[in-house]
Amino acid sequence: MVQTTQAPATQEQSGLEKTLDQSCCINSTPPPTDSSASKKKKKKSKKSAVVPEINEYYTNTMKPYPVTLRATKAKGRHAVASEPLEEGTTVCLEKATGFVVRSAFIDQQCHICLDDLTTKMACSDCKLIYYCSQACVEKDTLHHRACSVLAQVPAIGRSTDVDPDLLRLMVYLLAKRQEEKEGREGEDGMHATPYWCVDDLLSHKENASPAFIRVISDAAQRLLVEDPELFESISVDDFVTLACKINSNAHGLGDNHGRNTDVALGLFPVGALFFNHSCNPNAAFVGLNKGRLVFRTIRHVQPDEEIAVSYIDLYASRDERRQCKRCASPMDISVDRFLHGVVCTACAQDVYVIPPSSVEDISRGQTKLYSTKDDEVWPCANCASVATAKTVRETIKEAQQKYMTGLNCIRKEKNYRRARKEFEPLVFSQKKPRTEPTLTPGELHPQDAIRFNASIPLMNCLRYENDLKCAVDVNRMILEFMEQQAKQQLPENTSEMADFWQNLGELCDSVAKDYGANGRLPLEKKWNKDARSAFAQAAKIRAIVFGPDHPKTVIVKKYVNHSSV
Numbered sequence: 201m202v203q204t205t206q207a208p209a210t211q212e213q214s215g216l217e218k219t220l221d222q223s224c225c226i227n228s229t230p231p232p233t234d235s236s237a238s239k240k241k242k243k244k245s246k247k248s249a250v251v252p253e254i255n256e257y258y259t260n261t262m263k264p265y266p267v268t269l270r271a272t273k274a275k276g277r278h279a280v281a282s283e284p285l286e287e288g289t290t291v292c293l294e295k296a297t298g299f300v301v302r303s304a305f306i307d308q309q310c311h312i313c314l315d316d317l318t319t320k321m322a323c324s325d326c327k328l329i330y331y332c333s334q335a336c337v338e339k340d341t342l343h344h345r346a347c348s349v350l351a352q353v354p355a356i357g358r359s360t361d362v363d364p365d366l367l368r369l370m371v372y373l374l375a376k377r378q379e380e381k382e383g384r385e386g387e388d389g390m391h392a393t394p395y396w397c398v399d400d401l402l403s404h405k406e407n408a409s410p411a412f413i414r415v416i417s418d419a420a421q422r423l424l425v426e427d428p429e430l431f432e433s434i435s436v437d438d439f440v441t442l443a444c445k446i447n448s449n450a451h452g453l454g455d456n457h458g459r460n461t462d463v464a465l466g467l468f469p470v471g472a473l474f475f476n477h478s479c480n481p482n483a484a485f486v487g488l489n490k491g492r493l494v495f496r497t498i499r500h501v502q503p504d505e506e507i508a509v510s511y512i513d514l515y516a517s518r519d520e521r522r523q524c525k526r527c528a529s530p531m532d533i534s535v536d537r538f539l540h541g542v543v544c545t546a547c548a549q550d551v552y553v554i555p556p557s558s559v560e561d562i563s564r565g566q567t568k569l570y571s572t573k574d575d576e577v578w579p580c581a582n583c584a585s586v587a588t589a590k591t592v593r594e595t596i597k598e599a600q601q602k603y604m605t606g607l608n609c610i611r612k613e614k615n616y617r618r619a620r621k622e623f624e625p626l627v628f629s630q631k632k633p634r635t636e637p638t639l640t641p642g643e644l645h646p647q648d649a650i651r652f653n654a655s656i657p658l659m660n661c662l663r664y665e666n667d668l669k670c671a672v673d674v675n676r677m678i679l680e681f682m683e684q685q686a687k688q689q690l691p692e693n694t695s696e697m698a699d700f701w702q703n704l705g706e707l708c709d710s711v712a713k714d715y716g717a718n719g720r721l722p723l724e725k726k727w728n729k730d731a732r733s734a735f736a737q738a739a740k741i742r743a744i745v746f747g748p749d750h751p752k753t754v755i756v757k758k759y760v761n762h763s764s765v
């Protein structure tokens with residue numbers, strides 16, 4: 201997971217985010233009991249797979265965009281380009297059926313427009329909802345239906361161990377359902393996707409853990425008692441289905457001013473139904489204010505090509521990304537082989553290839569990397585000399601341990617110096633100069649996921665400790681890594697890349713200021729120039745991914761022309 205906030209990257213996700221990531225599995229199936237059962241199941245599911253119908257509502261909603269909606273057995277509902285599309289083309293703009301501000305930001309963002317709160321107007325009853333202005337108070341037609349239940353959500357969440365954000369989103373969605381049933385609908389510029397579309401979403405309930413179903417059922421029973429009228433004709437089982445749908449389909453809505461923090465969570469049925477997953481996506485989704493989500497192409501798309509986004513971190517290991525077209529490509533030619541890779545001790549040219557794990561094994565948490573079979577041997581992709589699974593696994597486990605220790609130093613002790621000591625050996629080769637991403641026999645490959653992920657909190661530690669030039673070096677390494685990945689098929693324009701270019705600009709800007717304060721004008725000029733060109737890169741990518749008028753693009757464009765941030 202890539203994080204570039206000014207605060208150190210903690211790599212930590214909230215419970216709900218984790219569930220969201222895990223549930224974005226592609227065609228994941230419950231584990232079969234034996235291999236013959238598995239074959240039978242596959243045959244059966246192929247036969248029974250039905251092509252979903254596309255309701256006219258969706259076709260009409262998507263008419264303004266250059267896409268055609270299709271449905272097939274293999275892909276379900278999906279969208280293809282109806283003409284050649286340039287990068288940065290809007291292919292869908294949707295207003296959430298329901299969205300809620302995340303608990304951590306509850307008194308920081310307006311619950312209607314999602315803008316930062318300068319003036320705070322709270323609901324005097326539940327004190328759990330804030331508005332930026334009287335105009336936004338008046339636009340809120342749903343809250344009065346949900347207020348009394350919402351007031352109970354924190355206590356229900358605590359006692360049942362369910363994420364209160366998930367509960368609040370369920371309550372809002374059901375309030376929206378009731379509003380529509382009564383034939384009333386609030387209007388704030390753009391129509392929200394109606395509640396009935398939520399019925400079309402896949403829930404993947406069959407894959408939900410019994411523990412999750414149990415806690416949601418407990419919470420549902422408590423909610424039902426609180427407001428039988430609001431939840432009229434809704435059963436505990438309906439609540440569980442809705443929770444699973446949220447887990448499988450909800451999107452985070454980013455902060456419009458900061459970087460990668462999701463300040464809100466919303467359900468966007470049209471986007472969730474028609475934009476499938478790809479590990480090599482040609483489109484991305486971006487949160488906008490007022491609970492809207494836009495889908496934009498991030499590279500040129502051919503007519504008839506499917507438009508797909510990545511549901512998960514582009515830089516995650518193959519096992520995390522599960523199954524998709526690209527991940528199904530042979531492991532020895534796939535970029536994924538690097539994402540958990542130890543450099544061959546014989547040729548020092550490539551990595552020992554860890555065989556891909558089956559989807560069934562992954563869903564049981566039994567990947568090849570973490571299996572206990574030590575007698576297997578894994579060959580180098582270049583020279584075919586082999587290493588034992590045990591050696592490769594131990595090198596990776598040791599690195600993982602160091603990485604976790606580093607994160608804990610930040611999270612628990614706020615000790616950036618100690619954290620830095622844990623991350624440094626992961627990111628830099630011990631035997632070579634630190635800025636050269638060299639292949640050192642027996643060490644993690646420079647493109648290994650742990651090595652890459654460690655470089656992000658390391659850069660944050662260096663920034664915190666004001667070791668700015670080292671932070672610049674690490675930031676440049678991160679960008680080099682991402683550009684390298686882009687050559688091996690990942691997209692060139694990603695929000696993560698734009699963040700790191702902006703971060704580089706800010707770091708160079710600070711170095712320039714330090715030189716300026718010491719009267720070293722030629723150096724100040726040089727670093728200022730580096731800062732401006734980094735901001736220009738960030739602005740170029742943001743204009744494609746976020747759009748030219750998005751606040752994040754606008755702010756970075758301003759920095760390109762300013763002499764300092």
Ligand SMILES: C[S@@+](CC[C@H](N)C(=O)[O-])C[C@H]1O[C@@H](n2cnc3c(N)ncnc32)[C@H](O)[C@@H]1O
Pocket residue numbers: 224225226227228252274275276277278401402404448449472473474475476477478524525
């Ligand atoms: C957010 S939903 C997309 C809805 C789906 N298109 C439909 O018609 O219901 C995610 C689910 O769509 C399917 N899906 C997503 N990406 C896919 C892909 N690349 N190929 C096949 N199925 C995919 C998987 O079942 C996945 O769990």
